[in-house]
Amino acid sequence: MNYLFYLSIQRIPLGIAVALEFTGPLAVALFGSRRPLDFVWVVLAVLGLWYLLPLGQDVAQVDLTGALLALGAGACWAVYILTGQRAGEEHGPATVAMGSLIAAVIFVPLGMLQATDTLFQWSLLPLGLAIAVLSTALPYSLEMIALTRMPTKTFGTLMSMEPALAALSGMVFLGETLTFTQTLALGAIILASMGSTLTMRRETQLKKVDIG
Template sequence: MESTSATRPEPAALPLLLLLASLLSQYVGAASAKSLFPLVGAEGVTGLRVGLSALMLMAILRPWRSLPGRGDLRNLLVYGATLGAMNLSIYRAMELIPIAIAIAIEVTGPLAVALLGSHRLKDFLWIACAAVGLVLLLPLHEASGVLNPVGVAYAAAAAFCWALYIVFGKRASALPGGQAVAWGMLVAASFTVPLGISHAGGGLLVPAVLFTGLAVAVLSSMVPYLLEMMALRRLPSHVFGLAVSASPAVAALIGFLMLGELLSAVQWAAIACIMFASAGSALSKARRGRE
């Protein structure tokens, strides 16, 4: 009797479910990290997450088996530096403002990269839509929800780092077998771990802190990376971009359920503008590709 298991079609929704699981894992990890801020600060949490992630990636991928060439070294150094700075900036932002708002501001970094250099009218509309969202979030008026301006500035720094991360990550991605991620995380750990130790000291070795830090590293780095790689093999890039544009909404849900973070109507409107701009940019890119 012929087996049908080998020919059974894969559920069409599976890639989207993988992406949803990736986003949920990432922001559950972010909410768990925020619970550690009163104990070891954003610097300590960043050091734990990046340092433990680097150890796990080095152990699993063993990138030293094929050392990068001199031409790849500069890209890896910048890629790793921006990766570490991005993690530190977004955690400093989350320490001061709600997770969803920090993420909404941060995603404008890759949005800017996607729209940079475009001369199409529709793309200017997406830029304007994202700009409206950012203006609504800026702590310039009471309707913004009295956001901490320092937290907003750190989120903007994370957006800038994410833009650089995309540019130099693409250049470094030519290395085989995930080596770029492992080496980049090691570079990031080279300065975030000493910074975390100098800030939190022996507090990083408290068993409860260390265990939560390990959970943050797994949930925020390892699991999302693996799930996204599985989804990317099955999804066109524009569909991936559309799904990721939901990041602020997922972050808002997790922030409410785990941390009790409530957003005002204006803040929700701002997040919706940025999500709409991100989704529109992904669709516009897909149309340009077909043309």
């Protein structure tokens, strides 16, 4: 997921990449429900995607490869949500450590092939360590802790603000700017995500009681 995301932000603005990636968990939330109101959020999300992706004649200029990479990262995020919930319940934060270890086995050789000699520069070691901690180990561990301390609806609403914060970070730290159309499309995806979360029905869980 992170690998595809980093490839995408080489081609498209950070805020757009996060918005496209966020369609993964949004799809998980929406396709799990059949209420008429949820189709409103689907339409909003589709409209946002239509004006972000270069599919029409009069759309904002976004690199198609970068957009597809971000959508691929979103698909991986959806799989992570569907498969990681049970793993997190059974193993807690240790799930992040195990997942990171497996990812390292797969992607370290790939990174060595792509980076060649630049990988062995000692000056890059602190930067690589900071990226590993701030982009994977710390965020995912904090997510699992947060999920045990706050309602799912609150967590989902806060997560819905990620694209907006990413767009703001891209503007402040990277000097990226969005067109008016891109901003509206980004807002549509954020609104769809927040609406889906806030109108989600609370599932009732029946506890089994053993009668002795």
